[in-house]
Amino acid sequence: MAGHIVVGVDGSAPATAAVEWAAADAQRRGLAVRIVHVCEQWPHSESTEYCAGALEAAAGRARELTRSMQVTTEMLKGNVIADLIAESRSADSLAVGSRGLGGFAGMVLGSVSLGVAGHAAGPVVVVRAPSALQHDRVVVGYDGSGHSEAAMAYAIEQARARGAQLHVVSAWQVPAFASYGVTYSSLLEDIVREETHTARERVTPWRERNPDLVISDEQPCEHPVKALVDAARTADLVVVGSRGLSGFASAVLGSVSHGVLHHVSCPVAVVRPRAKEEP
Structure with missing residues (x-):
């Protein structure tokens, strides 16, 4: 670098x-x-x-x-x-x-x-503006995509340099069929458990490789932009990939990173993998 x-x-x-x-x-x-x-x-x-x-x-x-x-x-x-x-x-x-x-x-x-x-x-x-408060917390959006892997690496570097906590947000949304009634309630519960478990497991290797950092995580069932905007209220920096799993391969800036840039007041880092790292 x-x-x-x-x-x-x-x-x-x-x-x-x-x-x-x-x-x-x-x-x-x-x-x-x-x-x-x-x-x-x-x-x-x-x-x-x-x-x-x-x-x-x-x-x-x-x-x-x-x-x-x-x-x-x-x-x-x-x-x-x-x-x-x-x-x-x-x-x-x-x-x-x-x-x-x-x-x-x-x-x-x-x-x-x-x-x-x-x-x-x-x-x-x-x-956007000088930071009025210091929270000693870096927030990163992470979904396991190549772009979010690059975002995670940058967020870890930032958290370490600041001596700050790293908070990982892995938001996901309920599938569309969940709105069709109680018939699917059992299946929905299974999906919630599976998605939450998978998201938690993705963070484990990062925590193991960086034992010097305090890494917390959450898996909210809501739109990623809302989850990151909420987490940003007590963050010094929010880090996102330029596009995630839901982005089209041809998209330059994904809807999540675009939404976060428009709604978060603290500094926002948008991270793309370097050319040799591009997924």
Whole structure:
């Protein structure tokens, strides 16, 4: 894994929050911080002076928060999403604000953060605002798919670096036929037991390989987005795969990761397996 975190900035408040998140993460995990600003060449776009100012302010904030980590900057000229995706290929991870200066005030998630989360080569952390509270808990959505395996590995790394508890959410939904009445109640009970047991068993190898971590888990019978949103209320970070078992092979960003990005207020990491790990 590369030794630096890339942060995309544009001078907005969410971008500043992403810089602060990246600086703290770099300090914990011994990584450098690379801050980039893409100065798009469009009519009425910001001037080069503004771009330079946004970079300088972001770098200053990062250096305030890191004691010994290297902080570098670069101004890029091109397409924001394409350039950030290219940056992700050589980075440990990529951090972005939930929406930038070009976003509408009522939007929770901007087009840049959504586009980057669906296409980046590695983990993308979307940050909405500075964290007001610290819970010492990382939450990860896990269903045993290749993408959730990558998410679990990243969540474990984050929990260890923070000295935090890892909470694994393996949500599942009742099959459609369960609504047809009591005739199927016995079969439904069997399904609940089997699904719960299977989900618990999937977590066991991770717990055995990481005895230094406190790993808790739950198997709620509800939509995964709701389960993760509920768990996120007491989390410092929520980690999801870019798509899970229910996603189509051609889907870039699955419905669960998309839903979590739109509804969770704490930082959210969307993790895709690296190219050589792609299932």
